[in-house]
Amino acid sequence: MKKRAVILLSGGLDSTTVLAMAKDQGYECYTMSFNYGQRTVAELKAAKAVSTQFGAKKHIEVKLDMTEIGGSALTDHDIDVPVGDAIAEEADIPVTYVPARNTVFLSIALGWAEVLEARHIFVGVNSVDYSGYPDCRPEFIQAFEDMANLATKAGVEGRKVHIEAPLSDMTKAQIIAAGVALGVDYQQTVSCYMSDDDGRACGECDSCILRRKGFEEQGFTDPTIYQ
Amino acid sequence: MKKRAVILLSGGLDSTTVLAMAKDQGYECYTMSFNYGQRTVAELKAAKAVSTQFGAKKHIEVKLDMTEIGGSALTDHDIDVPVGDAIAEEADIPVTYVPARNTVFLSIALGWAEVLEARHIFVGVNSVDYSGYPDCRPEFIQAFEDMANLATKAGVEGRKVHIEAPLSDMTKAQIIAAGVALGVDYQQTVSCYMSDDDGRACGECDSCILRRKGFEEQGFTDPTIYQ
Numbered sequence: 001m002k003k004r005a006v007i008l009l010s011g012g013l014d015s016t017t018v019l020a021m022a023k024d025q026g027y028e029c030y031t032m033s034f035n036y037g038q039r040t041v042a043e044l045k046a047a048k049a050v051s052t053q054f055g056a057k058k059h060i061e062v063k064l065d066m067t068e069i070g071g072s073a074l075t076d077h078d079i080d081v082p083v084g085d086a087i088a089e090e091a092d093i094p095v096t097y098v099p100a101r102n103t104v105f106l107s108i109a110l111g112w113a114e115v116l117e118a119r120h121i122f123v124g125v126n127s128v129d130y131s132g133y134p135d136c137r138p139e140f141i142q143a144f145e146d147m148a149n150l151a152t153k154a155g156v157e158g159r160k161v162h163i164e165a166p167l168s169d170m171t172k173a174q175i176i177a178a179g180v181a182l183g184v185d186y187q188q189t190v191s192c193y194m195s196d197d198d199g200r201a202c203g204e205c206d207s208c209i210l211r212r213k214g215f216e217e218q219g220f221t222d223p224t225i226y227q
Numbered sequence: 228m229k230k231r232a233v234i235l236l237s238g239g240l241d242s243t244t245v246l247a248m249a250k251d252q253g254y255e256c257y258t259m260s261f262n263y264g265q266r267t268v269a270e271l272k273a274a275k276a277v278s279t280q281f282g283a284k285k286h287i288e289v290k291l292d293m294t295e296i297g298g299s300a301l302t303d304h305d306i307d308v309p310v311g312d313a314i315a316e317e318a319d320i321p322v323t324y325v326p327a328r329n330t331v332f333l334s335i336a337l338g339w340a341e342v343l344e345a346r347h348i349f350v351g352v353n354s355v356d357y358s359g360y361p362d363c364r365p366e367f368i369q370a371f372e373d374m375a376n377l378a379t380k381a382g383v384e385g386r387k388v389h390i391e392a393p394l395s396d397m398t399k400a401q402i403i404a405a406g407v408a409l410g411v412d413y414q415q416t417v418s419c420y421m422s423d424d425d426g427r428a429c430g431e432c433d434s435c436i437l438r439r440k441g442f443e444e445q446g447f448t449d450p451t452i453y454q
Contacts, residue, residue: 063292069339100338103378107334111327112296134383143374150367151330 002028004118005164006109007056009033011046012191013211014124014167017179021166022122023054024182030116031056032109036064036101042199043190050188062108069099102135106144106163114152119161126167126175141165172214180220187223200227229255231345232391233336234283236260238273239418240438241351241394244406248393249349250281251409257343258283259336263291263328269426270417277415289335296326329362333371337388341379346388353394353402368392399441407447414450427454 005027033047051059125136145163149155192201215222232254260274278286352363372390376382419428442449
């Protein structure tokens with residue numbers, strides 16, 4: 001049996017690159033997106049499209065209503081998404097942080113991996129995010145893996161689960177270069193926190209700024225379609 | 228400010244006892260239930276009722292559609308729930324195990340705790356469940372707490388999160404005795420995997436059997452209403 005992997009796929013630049021990497025490494029890929037009350041659904045369409053493009057065995061979209069929990073500009077519509085170069089000036093954790101989001105997504109991916117008997121879960125956390133998001137750091141990923149191996153049938157029976165975070169030490173520019181080499185068409189991906197329903201980006205939010213800088217640093221033309 | 232706690236509340240015997248304990252310890256209680264495609268919704272009604280009874284500050288019900296993931300008799304309607312004294316005879320993990328369920332529920336509770344600035348999360352795992360469910364063991368709870376303190380703003384800033392599992396070392400009979408002493412009316416709680424919409428129990432599933440034994444061992448009359 002071909003080795004299976006669950007890929008957390010938002011439809012953004014990072015997770016799409018991760019899918020391309022997992023595919024390149026020979027995994028049978030099961031992609032998973034979350035509809036969790038985020039402002040934009042264009043990224044969900046993008047996730048589906050890139051899953052098809054990279055021949056994922058199955059793509060599922062899990063509905064999780066986190067709006068009652070609140071606390072983030074991405075799900076709580078009373079909090080404004082910051083625009084401009086706010087991320088560089090903030091020492092604090094940004095308001096776009098969704099409480100425990102990676103923990104929640106990895107946990108649900110762990111459940112699916114258990115059903116599929118997949119022993120690898122891929123997640124697109126990377127060094128650019130370290131400054132603000134605690135659940136993007138390597139020590140978090142390691143602690144999650146340790147916990148996962150105590151939480152599951154597979155772990156208890158000695159079939160270890162591995163959390164793969166191949167972008168961990170890469171800059172946005174390096175990620176883009178790796179993805180382009182693997183055939184990723186970044187025009188299909190949606191990174192913007194406030195994209196319209198057709199996936200056109202605002203060009204002003206932190207995510208847009210980080211993404212554009214990545215293309216510039218790498219010397220590639222930015223394929224993003226802006227509003 | 229009164230210290231806050233998030234309580235994972237299924238509306239069953241164990242978690243209702245935990246709510247009574249947290250209340251008794253002086254916490255301001257925030258109760259959280261999950262609508263995750265389980266066969267029965269009577270337990271959700273029970274969770275709401277006992278939250279009101281014990282003066283929870285807020286009760287929320289999080290919708291999480293896990294049916295696409297499958298893998299458990301409690302959410303996958305193609306798998307039969309075992310009846311009779313199956314739990315005692317099975318060496319294996321029971322089919323009523325929901326993949327990574329406690330990990331998922333604790334993760335979402337962690338997100339809410341972060342928004343509420345609550346530093347305590349109560350969960351009703353107990354020793355009776357150890358035999359089969361890997362995510363009910365103390366080493367899992369400890370690993371989850373360790374991971375949680377690397378995942379969150381609060382943890383990163385030194386305000387540690389604690390996962391409280393007060394039933395860990397208690398038998399079902401001891402749990403019932405503790406709950407009765409704290410004013411729990413167990414007739415309001417629903418433990419059955421296959422209860423009807425009015426919360427009447429089947430009397431035959433593993434959960435019903437464990438519960439009835441608990442009342443018998445403690446010498447209490449079983450207040451459960453059976454179908």
